Amino acid sequence: MIEEKRQFKKERTFVMIKPDGIQRSLVGEIIKRYERMGLKMIAMKMLVPTKEHIEQHYTLDSEWRRVTGEKTIKEYKDKGLQPPSEDPLEITATILKGLKKYMASGPVIAMIFEGAHAVQIVRKVTGGTEPLTSDVGTIRGDYVLDSYQLSDNDGRAVRNLIHASGSPEEAEMEIKHWFKKEEIINYRLVQEQILYDVNLDGILE
Ligand code: ADP
Numbered sequence: 001m002i003e004e005k006r007q008f009k010k011e012r013t014f015v016m017i018k019p020d021g022i023q024r025s026l027v028g029e030i031i032k033r034y035e036r037m038g039l040k041m042i043a044m045k046m047l048v049p050t051k052e053h054i055e056q057h058y059t060l061d062s063e064w065r066r067v068t069g070e071k072t073i074k075e076y077k078d079k080g081l082q083p084p085s086e087d088p089l090e091i092t093a094t095i096l097k098g099l100k101k102y103m104a105s106g107p108v109i110a111m112i113f114e115g116a117h118a119v120q121i122v123r124k125v126t127g128g129t130e131p132l133t134s135d136v137g138t139i140r141g142d143y144v145l146d147s148y149q150l151s152d153n154d155g156r157a158v159r160n161l162i163h164a165s166g167s168p169e170e171a172e173m174e175i176k177h178w179f180k181k182e183e184i185i186n187y188r189l190v191q192e193q194i195l196y197d198v199n200l201d202g203i204l205e
């Protein structure tokens, strides 16, 4: 039980600032949003990914092609629009092509954040995939204006500043894909005391 609790507070998620986030000078702004939630950054690096690395990243989850295609079709229909195809896999083949071009177009910043509910908290602050419909107050909702319609019409990926893992399982696969073990740093952050300590007995002198 104690072991289970400790792991719970150490959930990890993989976050990447995509090339447009860097070109829009939003690196500090984006990191600040995760940092101030109380999450601990345990790895970070800047690199220009290859198209192969991007394809592998998106297909680590064997269900990604189907789920992403279905999600896109649903979003179109919810808006009363005609999706570009009724076949989810056909849609994702096009998305993946666009994603490889987008994500390998310049430097990205890859990071790992750790803390309670890291995956869900990061997704909440990041906002939904399509900036047009992401909630106001989220990073994607506040800092960018792209839509499925606009990007699909131009045959490119939706530019939404950030990638963030969708589940703890996806996070573990993505962390292994982007980071070597020795690039991940184990350290104590003093604020964890106020976030997680049960007795709060270290404050008063
Ligand atoms: P998320 O990044 O929110 O987890 P997905 O995993 O569904 O979203 O898709 C991965 C990325 O592919 C998105 O962030 C976006 O850049 C791009 N994308 C998703 N759906 C579409 C689409 N219909 N048209 C163009 N690009 C898309």
Ligand code: MG
Pocket (backbone or CB within 6 Å): 164, 165, 166
């Ligand atoms: Mg995803």
